[in-house]
Amino acid sequence: MNIIKFIRNPKEKIEKDQSIFQMILEFIVLFFLCIGLGAIALFLTELLRNSGLIPQYVREYDETTKAIRSNILFVAILFPIMEELAFRLYLLRSNLNIFISSLFITHMISSAFIFQTSSFSLEEYGVLRTVISFSTAFLVLLIYRSKTISLGFKSLYFASAFFFGLVHIYNYDYTNFQIFIFAILICTPQIIGGFIFGYTRIKYGIVGAIILHGLVNGVPQMIL
Secondary structure (H helix, E strand, O other), X not given: OHHHHHHHOXXXXXXXXXXXXXXXXXXXXXXXXXXXXXXXXXXXXXXXXXXXXXXXXXXXXXXXXXXXXXXXXXXXXXXXXXXXHHHXXXXXXXHHHHHHHHHHHHHHHHHHHHOOOOOOOOOOOHHHHHHHHHHHHHHHHHHHHHOOOOOOXXXXXXXXXXXXXXXXXXXXXXXXXXXXXXXXXXXXXXXXXXXXXXXHHHHHHHHHHHHHHHHHHHHHHHHO
């Protein structure tokens, strides 16, 4: 499979499929691969949790968060757009991509972990979060342009997949600090998604990654 070869040896450029049929077929394969591997990983972590081998990590959401997470518009469209711009846009490096990704990453992380509010709401500390996000994005851009830190593409690809997955610890009861010990295990479904969406972003562009991400998020929600 192309994605297995890519994960073993990631490259910044991949030849696109020659036909629409091939592209649709690969999207179907990637969709079921993401859903299937994610489901297996979730089953195993739930088995370990129920056996008491890892701490309880299920989080109780407030009513506003429940409403957002059950809204197909957020789940299948807005979340994928925001997360792909944050965690995958910069895989093809340019000043603009680095700045936009840094802006969205900072906004999402500060909203979730520091201000404990929705990324889509500007009511709570909206101005402060905006200032922090733009300031951080400019700082990251300056560091990138100065070449102070330089990562090869393989390192960047793997880091993006794990970073994307581990940020999803927010979905769980991260107030229980014991779960950070098992964070990689608990977030394995999202880490798997990070690898697959990263491959899709390189081969089919950011729009392709958003579409696949939206399908992976939205289809199970509509079925269940």
